[in-house]
Amino acid sequence: MINKTIFFLLLACYLSASFTGCGKRYSPVPASGRVTLNSQPIADCAVSFEPTAQNVVPAAAGLTDANGNFALKTVEATGQRQGASPGEYTVRFFWRDPAMDGPGYDENKPVRPPYKIPLKYEQEGIVFEIPAGGKTDIVFDLEP
Numbered sequence: 578m579i580n581k582t583i584f585f586l587l588l589a590c591y592l593s594a595s596f597t598g599c600g601k602r603y604s605p606v607p608a609s610g611r612v613t614l615n616s617q618p619i620a621d622c623a624v625s626f627e628p629t630a631q632n633v634v635p636a637a638a639g640l641t642d643a644n645g646n647f648a649l650k651t652v653e654a655t656g657q658r659q660g661a662s663p664g665e666y667t668v669r670f671f672w673r674d675p676a677m678d679g680p681g682y683d684e685n686k687p688v689r690p691p692y693k694i695p696l697k698y699e700q701e702g703i704v705f706e707i708p709a710g711g712k713t714d715i716v717f718d719l720e721p
Contacts, residue, residue: 603634605660608707609648610715611641612670614694618645619719622694623671629704632664663709669702670694670719695721 608626612619624647626637637660639647649661672694698719705715 603651603653603662605637605649605651605658605662606707606709606711607659607713608637608661608711608715609639609646609713610717611645612647612717612719613645614719615721616718618643619670619672619694620645621672622647624649624717625669625671625702626661626666626705626707627669627702629665629667632662632666634662634664637661637666660711661707663707663711665704665706667702668705668717669700670698670717694719 612622612624619641620643622641622645624639624641626649628634628636635651635653637649637651639649641647648659651658651661703717
């Protein structure tokens with residue numbers, strides 16, 4: 578059984594082969610927002626902020642709630658911190674099965690997502706910049 582914390586740790590570690598500058602402390606700023614598809618909230622969507630080549634900081638990730646809201650967390654070698662470091666990111670969106678957190682989850686029996694995130698948002702993503710003061714009103718309105 579995989580719980581949300583482990584999921585985010587694995588996701589962030591996988592996406593964050595950007596532990597360049599190990600030992601350097603980054604100062605995450607508040608970063609949160611909302612994800613919608615055709616203006617409708619998306620629940621259980623993993624939101625992955627992957628640093629671009631110009632932004633050498635750890636990756637950040639969040640998971641949307643039933644209203645599409647997310648709050649980013651940064652995973653560093655020393656642990657998990659609220660927010661994201663300022664800079665430019667490629668943001669990708671992935672649906673995740675909420676049953677992964679429950680008993681009896683069988684990863685060999687995939688569940689069909691209740692909505693379809695267009696593949697371009699998983700593969701190409703969207704370039705987005707977190708300002709130095711943070712941003713708590715990020716809105717990603719994905720389109721088909």
